[in-house]
Amino acid sequence: MTAAKTPVFLLTGFLGSGKTTLLNAALRTPAMENTAVVVNELGEIGLDNLIIAQASDNVVLLEGGCLCCANPGALHETLADLAGRRARGEIPHFQRVIIETSGAADPAPLLNVLLGHPLVTGSYALEATVCVVDAQHFLASRQNYPELDKQAAVAERLVISKRDLADAGPALAFLRELNPEAEVVEGPAAAFASCARSRRPLGSLASLGPIRRREHVSGIRAFSFRPPAVTWAGWSAWSRLVKAEFGERLIRVKGLLRIEDGGEVVFVQGVQGVFHPPQRFRDWPDADHANRLVCIARDLSEAEIAITLPALSTAPGTQAVYSLKDLQERQARP
Structure with a gap:
């Protein structure tokens, strides 16, 4: 034991x-x-x-x-x-x-x-x-x-x-x-x-309510997202992407996510571009059975972070590499 x-x-x-x-x-x-x-x-x-x-x-x-x-x-x-x-x-x-x-x-x-x-x-x-x-x-x-x-x-x-x-x-x-x-x-x-x-339970991820935006002197703001689908390949690709593009400006990341290709629920954390091994659960730990991702950032807008979220849905088994420019161009296509 x-x-x-x-x-x-x-x-x-x-x-x-x-x-x-x-x-x-x-x-x-x-x-x-x-x-x-x-x-x-x-x-x-x-x-x-x-x-x-x-x-x-x-x-x-x-x-x-x-x-x-x-x-x-x-x-x-x-x-x-x-x-x-x-x-x-x-x-x-x-x-x-x-x-x-x-x-x-x-x-x-x-x-x-x-x-x-x-x-x-x-x-x-x-x-x-x-x-x-x-x-x-x-x-x-x-x-x-x-x-x-x-x-x-x-x-x-x-x-x-x-x-x-x-x-x-x-x-x-x-x-x-x-x-x-x-x-x-x-x-x-x-x-x-x-x-x-x-x-x-699980600290601030027990429930995600609306977050009101206000510019602070320090430029620090919190944003919450509900990514629809996440894979292991997507989590890996997104982690690399935000580390490369945002670095220490992305102060902390916390998420409770269901991994589509394995069916398990994981609690993920990252601090200033360093992401740590996830904590695994057999099932959702609370009544809210939807993905949630909290990003605490300095001098980043909600839109800048939101544009990276499609990387989370990368097809299983692939080694995708994204850049912010690629995702911006993809979003701009009709």
């Missing part, structure tokens, strides 16, 4: 947004016992308010069987080290991992590590990206720090902090346009709930 993979939560949010406050609250919750936390430096988690049981190398043992691990270098090495030490019985058996990023961190490289690095994917599975948004300062700060939009745009869950200091309405209205499929949650229990216990 294959051992279940350890769920990982990626916690993002700008400097001072309240990530550490949320994390500390989570570690005091009985439901979050046996959690491993990875931070850039141990001092960033605010350990003064927690009871430290033992320290060893870069790992600090906290009450409730929780761990706090500094990430001095590459994230994949830190996670692999934790998994190895757990297997050898050197540290407690943690049941989940929360990775707290630095306030100015671009989440995309970390997502690619979590979704595709062989030292990570054998033992861990990305559960959700959680972004903490400061109701008091977010809208003003994002004018000068475009990474705030990116952190919020790629998240499956949003936590609005500092509601007692400012009206959360304006920030919430903006976020619902920037990332309409994200789930807005309150408190650590909801922020770090497993997808099995969450009200919305």
